[in-house]
Amino acid sequence: MPETAIWWVRHDLRLHDNPTLAAASEADHLLAVYCFDPAAYGNQPYGGSDDFTFQKTGSHRAQFHREAVDDLRASLRERGSDLLVRHGDPATEIAAVVDAVDADRLHAQRLPAPEEVATEGAVREAVGDDVAVETHWTHTLYHPDDLPSPPAEIQDTYTPFRKAVEADSDVRPTVETPSLPPLPESAPEAGSIPTLADLDSSLSPPEPDDHAGLGFEGGETAGKARLQHYLWEADRLREYKETRNGLRGADFSSKLSAWLAAGCLSPRHIAAEVGRYETERVANDSTYWLVFELLWRDFFQFQVAKYGGQYFAKGGLQERDGLDWRDPDDEPAANTAFDQWCAGETGIPFVDAAMRELNATGYQSNRARQNAASFLANDLGIDWRRGAAYFETQLVDYDPCSNYGNWAYIAGVGNDSRDRAFNILWQADRYDPDAAYVTHWLPELAGLPARYAHAPWTMSDAEQSEYGVELGSDYPEPTVRLEIPDDVFDE
Template structure:
């Protein structure tokens, strides 16, 4: 009787814990072939002349894949790494290792689903099946109180119904061991230069260094609960809220840790300490679910031309460049963009403010801002990024959910201390009015 080999195609699920496709493959097959493919498409230069993936995010990805390989090796397995079009690479590996089936987690953004369809077609030509799993959300699609096509466009309604009528599934068990075929060439991770990027420099002002991988992600999750001042927000000068966000988004975006792992860690912490002070973290997880399900429901609507889009005239392009480089003269916006460019991460509040300023005050097409965030953010996730920008632009949602940010009023109420504005503020900026990021 011939052995069964299943190829596990890792994409945005770079972990061994709570990973259904990995556990299912171990249970169903005699041998498992884990594969990660660096697709050149994501490192090409876009229409704006910039790479789709910036250097900081690329480094985080490389670290995450390296950590996944190390963790698989600890279970007796190995990770094959290749650079190329998955629709070409995966069929080649499937033929080489006599693969019987390929597993992967289903994506929702159109670029990712297009790639999945190309892979599925190529595998079908070999009479191989690409099996889809759902593993990127907090609430499983099958557990929602409504079909995808009937998901409420209002986040408030979505939240109320889901929390009332749905439950979060427990985490998936971790394989005890992994048996792979005899791998003759596991492949080396590409260098930054081979991806067309320069090695990024770490900014000394950054308060946290984001290191990619499941190991670092789990350590960050544990630190969030063991460091009490990270759990509950505190107030700074002038009553401004000091950022105590979990900073887990980079690891969530690549699936180094799962939404369910975070949720059940919250539940465990609250039960053990008889507290309920992590509601904002749960809310953030639900927003990620909401945007992902909205992408599934509306598809390319988030990218299509709309009547509100502003023509990209020379004047608008100039305003966009000032926004990108933090030269608007508005200290909070400039500090946020300086920090984004230097570190690849800014708080959710800063993102909302920067996006609102570009769209409403400067009247620049929201998609230009979304594409820029795609390049720069370490924690870029298609649904969360493009969904949030569309939300700020007032597209496809209940208007009652979309609150306008008064930039002047908000900045005047914020704490006034930022290392990311003092150095780079434009000459005509009010340097005395600085903000804490």
């Protein structure tokens, strides 16, 4: 009998190098379905001990996902297929589509984070035993079956993991985009893509920001265009290692993370393009380093597969219980400090610039993220999960494994329990020596010399009057008065 397959689209919003789509396309009829899950929007509980509530998805990522779904639907329609879009509990919605077309098989991406695992389990239960469910691991550079040891046994620090993988594992070849079988004759209405307000009544379309280095447009089409631009048109890969710690502009780094997180780009496709670049243009430390960063991303994915919910707990995978985190819900001063951090009003310009960039654009460079995270966790002593959850809300490129893995690492509860506190002022002097980044996002400090733009609290009253920047009026007093190291801000 003819077989009908459902492709449940998750964080794999692409046609290229998609093993899930390739397997589903072996059926006689194929129907793709994407479900906007209400649990991913609005105010939701963090879960676990010391629970708190936060806004799950902000406008930047919500808009990016809407665009990515629209782009995938257009690509499928160009090939004579379609994408059904639903807004509701995935278990209910997917099961309804399965019943409507009398599907024989359901293909879906397999993901490691606890919420993702729970959603898959609920869908499996809802579709019942009469439907064969096949899941496919499609979002990392290396497949877990090809690692030197299974995820449950991998090293807990990156360097030994990387060395073992590079020595003993190979990246699988990319999968060609398949020819698509026809839709089932009984395919339901395609449905409309929900508006931002449908997803969360508090959301509105993000305003374009002239300060942004790059606008992030969702979808496979835009993701491939960004990769083409960075590697081949701008030819910036050859200097990636030297420029990746930049803070301003479009091309100091690849900025592929948003498309990777949504699955609009395959990491294997990126690695294949890097290989082609090395053959046709140049192979050096920078070309290697981009693949090195993809492997870092893999590491966090496999660590979450190993540790599950423990990765998101206050004590982290280290299960450290001796750290006295301040809780904004219990301490008014901590609540005020957290709100100031979120708003970019801490009085520490390097941190404030990073947070204002995040709020305005949904993006920060890796260097800015590390400093903003370190300040909250290590200087303010606020529960690191609050900061990680705020990043979850705001980031256009949010990925649970990378986001919480990096935050836990900075907070000393992740894959390395050593002190990872950043000296914010040393970092500011090292990576923003002329204060161009700070004054870009904090124009009220634009008239100050770099030393004072990074540490305005060191100005005397006379200097504040001279430069027209009064602390507490034009710019906040510092939440914490950081000590200035002897070797920074030399004139």
